[in-house]
Amino acid sequence: MSVAQQVQSNPAIFISGNEAVALAARDAGCRVASAYPGTPSTEILEFIAAYPDLYTEWSINEKVSLEVAIGASLAGSRALCAMKHVGMNVASDALMTQTLIGAVGGLVIAIADDVGLSSSQNEQDSRYWGRFAHLPVLEPSDSQDAYDMTRFAFGLSEQYAVPVILRLTTRICHVKGLVTLSIPQVKEGRKFTKDPSRLVMVPGNARQRIPLMLERDKTLATFSESCSLNVIEQGSTRQVGFITSGAAYCHVREAFPDAPLIKLGMSHPAPIEMIREFADSVEKLVVIEEVEPLLETELKAAGIQLHGKEAIPRMGELTPAVITPAVARLLGKENTIAAVGVTEVFPRPPTMCVACPHLGIYYCLSHVKNTIIAGDIGCYTLGAGHPWNALDTCISMGASLSVAQGIDKGRSEEDANKNVLAVIGDSTFLHMGMQGLLDITYNKGNVTILLLDNRAVGMTGGQNAPSSGLNIHGDATVKIDFRKLCEALGVRSERIHEVNPYELPTLFKALRDEVKVKEPSVIITNQPCVLTERYAKQPPLTVDTDKCTGCSNCLDVGCPAILVARRETVIKPNGKEKVLSFVNIDSAACTGCNLCINTCAPDAIVPVISTARIDTVELK
């Protein structure tokens, strides 16, 4: 068979879990999808946005995003809202009431847990929200499951008028596998039906809805017992059986190919009776779940004897390499996986991009003494690392301003003379930071705010936001004016400065002036993230090696294109040793932002063209 024929005879496509969710939403006739970008969930909306028949939006934050999806569902359309685990903390206010109202058009909430913390401020287990909000939780274990279960979720949601949580994890979102699609459905929107006793959650009405919600719990529990997503795989041994779900299922199945197990596609409400029966059929029962011992606790409370987190790690990803030795210990057996040595190699922490507009800011901040700097969530959190070490806190999205206000108000005598700064990105500011600024102005705080407007959600790949003036499709829309916005939030116009972050002297001056002022000030930077199309490259630079004195000032900029070519130890006149670092610039990577030029006293950093001339001279 030729390669082309093979492709035709095999309709399966090779896609990530995120893409599978997106395709499933489209094929289920979903009409509205919303999200705020966040790893590992970002791509779900990016993929959906490519389907022209669906309304998609980058919302301002996850609460808004969920509320948009809720509205669409109440209007009778199928709707999907995607977020990362920490996003649900933001959206939870809406979630806890929506559960009383329920869904009209199928409402699916995809929550992606960053298990193993590839880029998050904490690790959370979103299955808790199912228990907390009385909602069913579906847990796909690979791309095919992600596709099938997302479609199933829309149906389930409509059948029981209940929002459904689709719990994804990193190893579902970002794993590519083969997926066979099923026949697409078209779902028209339905008419909005007024029903205040159901839709208006004033206490009297809400009180009526709670018993209905509890009744729904029971119905769903019964449904779970026979739900086609909960599968028993018999296996050929009886010594140990497993209860598992999500990505953990794949790892368990691989590590113990012959063991009987229950794969819970619908893990909440759990099919307790099904599990009880299964428990009797095996000698030892082990629950393997990623992160928290949720099922373990539920099953133990139901009187089922089993093992769980006393053997299986409670944090990080589960893989065959983690599960196998843990279960071996439980069974009193030798570990079957040989220990693998570790090679000691330098760390390679992520750095800001070459020419990132934040480099200049952190260069300045690392040179300003006597400061306390509250940071926030975004690329600029990397300012906490080498070479700047210029952040003192980072808690949650939008927290920099309110934390800085707290530091200002709560400071001790000893810190009386310190400058309190808050650093926040444009998208983060719009997401949750504005309220903090209002608090600062309203309560007369003394905080200098650096609003790093790079016109994008840089961290997740440069997605659009109201600061870019473009929507999810790249179409022009409202572009927010940060100066006016800050003024509206109570900052005096004299205290608002817009600066080009590549102009170090201007930046320094603005900083030095504003920290002295005893009222809120905002310094807004105005150059785009280099990952976006808005960034324009300039001719690259190089180092004139004859002029470089090895002072290494330019290295403090932290641009990854500047490298040390050679080190030399010299004895200073005072007898002390000093290490000189002579640099060069990786001109193929340099985009000519000219930032480093400002830091080079001997003018050794020059356009590439002039070295070419030097080279020719030497050649002659």
Added chain:
Amino acid sequence: MEQITNILVVGIGGQGVMTAADIISQAAILDGYDVKKTEVAGMAQRGGVVTSHVRFGNKVLSPSITPGHADLMLAFEPAEALRWVTHVRNGATVMVNSYPQAPPVVSVGLFDYPENPEQQLADHPINLVNFDAGNIAIHLGDRRLVNSVMLGAIAAHLTLSSEVLKTALLSRFKNKGAEMLALNDAAFEAGKHASLTPTQ
């Protein structure tokens, strides 16, 4: 258990590690296998460590390669090869681009770049194939061709047919013009040639 081939692709954010893994996956699909592919990369765009796991066979369950079980490693940078070499099995082929790239923490002197990584790699029970793919790419006219050079290099060491691998690679450049196609084809062939005549 059914035979599964485990391929580990390692390098630095921005080098095209994930693209290379994707192309190997596509080739395996074309050869009729079940495939899973995943990357382990925190903030990959920003110069951090990137590893991608490709597993193919009749039925693949877990996407993760158990440490010590990789059958082949494709390393885009020598220090990264050293970082991950313990994840391959004895006798595995380890294909290394010997073109080093030190991160800022090394170039400013906080950490040292490993001394002679090739020698350290050679101390492991592996089949080391080590050549300067970066230089070959630069000579062909574009350092981004390193990806195609490396893929050419593993072609001879893979259970997949070399033709299928090349098809999967070149299909990426179908719409990029004849010149790009020819360049990547040449890079693939140059890599294949280099891997058979290693400069150890």
